[in-house]
Amino acid sequence: MNMRTKDFTTPAACTNLEWWRSAVIYQIYPRSFADSDGDGIGDLPGITAKLPYLGRLGIDAIWLSPFYLSPQADAGYDVADYRVVDPLFGTLDDFDRMLEQAHALGMRVIVDLVPNHTSDEHAWFQAALQSPPGSAERARYLFRDGKGAHGNLPPNNWQSVFGGNAWSRAPGDSQWYLHLFDRRQPDLNWDHPDVRSEFEDVLKFWLDRGVDGFRVDVAHGLVKAPGLPDWAGQAAMVEGTEGGDDNPGPMWDQEDVHEIYRSWRRLLDSYPGERMMVAEAWIAPQARLTRYIRPDEMQQAFNFDYLLTHWDAAEIKAVVDSSLAASAAVGAPTTWVMSNHDSVRHTSRYGLSKPGARPKGIAADGEQPDEALGLRRARAAAFLTLALPGSAYIYQGEELGLPEHTTLEAHYRQDPAFFRTNGEEIGRDGCRVPLPWLADAPSFGFGPSEKSWLPQPENFARYAVDRQEGVYGSTLELYRQLLQLRHDYKLGNGQxxxxxxxxxxxxxxxxxxxxxxxxxxxxxxxxxxxxxxxxxxxxxxxxxxxxxxxxxxxxx
Structure with missing residues (x-):
C-alpha cells in the first residue's frame, strides 16, 4: 500500500486551474544539470541547490528526465525499479526535499514515466528469463518463438528505433523477446492485466508524494497490433516513420492505447491540484496526435512538427496554424518546443547550411554549424515561441544559448543508437553535455570536481551562467525578460x-x-x-x- 511520506501543500502560486494550458516548463536532464558530490554526474541535491536560479528565470514547472534505479544502458530510460531513486542521483528523501523546495518556490514538478519497456534488470524480466515458455512471468513481456526449422530466425522483421533487429534472445534461451529500442529495454505486454495494474500503482506512488504530472515516454508505442505482423518500415525518434509515411506501423499508435490513458486520466483527476500528463508521441498527421489530448485523455502532447520546422517563414506559419487548429478541435492547448534531450540543440541546427534541419547528431567530421548565426537565430526564435498561445518547453541550457557539442570524440559517446548503428547515427550525446555554471571553475562549475560524465567543450566557458548573469543583452537576461513579459501580457492564454x-x-x-x-x-x-x-x-x-x-x- 502506498502512503504519502510528506504532506506537500500546493503553493498559492500554483493553484490556478488548468495551469498546464499556458505553463512554461523547463526540462531538466538530471545527470547533466548540477552535480552536488563531485562524481561527475548530476543529481537531485544539485537540482535542489539550483532551484532559486530557475525561480529567477521565471518558469512555471520543471520536468525531470528519469532518475529511477537503472543500469543506465539508455541514460535511465531503462528502468529497473520505478519506485526507487538510483543512487547516482540520490535518495527518495532527496527527491522529497527537491519537490518540497520547488513547490515552495511556486514551481510544479513533472516526472518522466517510461511505460513501453523496462530494463532487462527489472525483477519481472529476470523472473521471465528464469521461467519456461508459456509461463505467467513471460506473459508480461512479448516473448515469441522464432521462425525457421529451429526457431533461429526472429519472429518478424521489425527493426529497432536504435538500429538493428528489434528481437533478441538471452544466451541459451529458445525464445525471442521484443525490444523496439535497445536489447536491454524489453517491451512490456500491455494486454496483460498485471502490467496495467502495476503502472496505475506506480502513478499513485508518485502522485501520493505530490508530483504534479507525468511526461509519458513513447506514449504511442504501448499497444502492438494483434499477431505482430511484418512491417518493412523504419521508425525514427521525433520524426516518426522515416520517409514521411503516415502509416506508423503495427507497433505504433494502435487504437487500444487510448483506453490506457483514459484510465490514467480518471486516476489523475481523483487527485487535487490539476495533475497532468504530456505525451511523447511521434505521430503524423496532427489529427492523429490530437487524439491523445482529447478531454478524457492527456492534457498535452509534444509538438514535434514545430521542433522539426526549418528557418523559413512560410513553413513556420503553416505549422503554427495547423498546430493551433488541430489542438483547438479537441479543446486542448498546443505545446511549443525547439529542443530536447533527443535532438541536436536548435542553436546549432539554425547555424547549418539548411537551417533548422535535424541531423541525428553532429560529429567533428560533419558539417560544423555557424555558431554565431545559430545563436542569433535561436534568440529570435525564442521571441516567436514564447509569444505563441499555449504551453512552451525550455530544454536546460537553452536559456544560455548553449550550442551542441559537435566535436565530441567517439570514445566518449554513450548513446546506444551510436553503437547499434556502428556509428552511422552519431547519437544524442552532444545535446546532453553537462551545463556550465562558472566559466573559470573546474567542470565549468557543474560540480565541485573536474569530473564530468561527458567532456564539455572549451566554448562552453562563454555561455556559463556567471558570464551572463546581470549582463545586459545576454541570452540569459533576454530569456528572463521574455518570460516576465509573457506572464505580464498573459500570452499563453491569448489568441x-x-x-x-x-x-x-x-x-x-x-x-x-x-x-x-x-x-x-x-x-x-x-x-x-x-x-x-x-x-x-x-x-x-x-x-x-x-x-x-x-x-x-x-x-x-
Whole structure:
C-alpha cells in the first residue's frame, strides 16, 4: 500500500486551474544539470541547490528526465525499479526535499514515466528469463518463438528505433523477446492485466508524494497490433516513420492505447491540484496526435512538427496554424518546443547550411554549424515561441544559448543508437553535455570536481551562467525578460492574429496587446507602430530590425 511520506501543500502560486494550458516548463536532464558530490554526474541535491536560479528565470514547472534505479544502458530510460531513486542521483528523501523546495518556490514538478519497456534488470524480466515458455512471468513481456526449422530466425522483421533487429534472445534461451529500442529495454505486454495494474500503482506512488504530472515516454508505442505482423518500415525518434509515411506501423499508435490513458486520466483527476500528463508521441498527421489530448485523455502532447520546422517563414506559419487548429478541435492547448534531450540543440541546427534541419547528431567530421548565426537565430526564435498561445518547453541550457557539442570524440559517446548503428547515427550525446555554471571553475562549475560524465567543450566557458548573469543583452537576461513579459501580457492564454507584411521573410502577429515581429531574412525591416518592449538584436541607425532578429512591441 502506498502512503504519502510528506504532506506537500500546493503553493498559492500554483493553484490556478488548468495551469498546464499556458505553463512554461523547463526540462531538466538530471545527470547533466548540477552535480552536488563531485562524481561527475548530476543529481537531485544539485537540482535542489539550483532551484532559486530557475525561480529567477521565471518558469512555471520543471520536468525531470528519469532518475529511477537503472543500469543506465539508455541514460535511465531503462528502468529497473520505478519506485526507487538510483543512487547516482540520490535518495527518495532527496527527491522529497527537491519537490518540497520547488513547490515552495511556486514551481510544479513533472516526472518522466517510461511505460513501453523496462530494463532487462527489472525483477519481472529476470523472473521471465528464469521461467519456461508459456509461463505467467513471460506473459508480461512479448516473448515469441522464432521462425525457421529451429526457431533461429526472429519472429518478424521489425527493426529497432536504435538500429538493428528489434528481437533478441538471452544466451541459451529458445525464445525471442521484443525490444523496439535497445536489447536491454524489453517491451512490456500491455494486454496483460498485471502490467496495467502495476503502472496505475506506480502513478499513485508518485502522485501520493505530490508530483504534479507525468511526461509519458513513447506514449504511442504501448499497444502492438494483434499477431505482430511484418512491417518493412523504419521508425525514427521525433520524426516518426522515416520517409514521411503516415502509416506508423503495427507497433505504433494502435487504437487500444487510448483506453490506457483514459484510465490514467480518471486516476489523475481523483487527485487535487490539476495533475497532468504530456505525451511523447511521434505521430503524423496532427489529427492523429490530437487524439491523445482529447478531454478524457492527456492534457498535452509534444509538438514535434514545430521542433522539426526549418528557418523559413512560410513553413513556420503553416505549422503554427495547423498546430493551433488541430489542438483547438479537441479543446486542448498546443505545446511549443525547439529542443530536447533527443535532438541536436536548435542553436546549432539554425547555424547549418539548411537551417533548422535535424541531423541525428553532429560529429567533428560533419558539417560544423555557424555558431554565431545559430545563436542569433535561436534568440529570435525564442521571441516567436514564447509569444505563441499555449504551453512552451525550455530544454536546460537553452536559456544560455548553449550550442551542441559537435566535436565530441567517439570514445566518449554513450548513446546506444551510436553503437547499434556502428556509428552511422552519431547519437544524442552532444545535446546532453553537462551545463556550465562558472566559466573559470573546474567542470565549468557543474560540480565541485573536474569530473564530468561527458567532456564539455572549451566554448562552453562563454555561455556559463556567471558570464551572463546581470549582463545586459545576454541570452540569459533576454530569456528572463521574455518570460516576465509573457506572464505580464498573459500570452499563453491569448489568441494569435497574423498581420500582413511587405516581406515573405517576416512573420508578424498580435497576441492581445503585444505584437511580435520576427525577421527570418538577411535584410533589415521597418517595425510596425508600437512601443518597443524588447528585441533580440539592436536596431540599426534607421531604427529597423536587422536580419535574423525579432522584437516585441506594445500596441497600447
Amino acid at each position: 494569435l492574429r497574423w498581420q500582413s507584411g511587405d516581406s515573405s521573410d517576416v512573420l508578424s502577429f498580435d497576441n492581445g496587446t503585444l505584437c511580435t515581429v520576427i525577421n527570418l531574412g538577411m535584410r533589415p525591416v521597418t517595425l510596425p507602430p508600437g512601443r518597443l518592449l524588447l528585441s533580440s538584436e539592436q536596431r540599426d541607425a534607421s531604427g529597423r530590425l536587422p536580419g535574423n532578429a525579432a522584437a516585441w512591441l506594445a500596441l497600447r
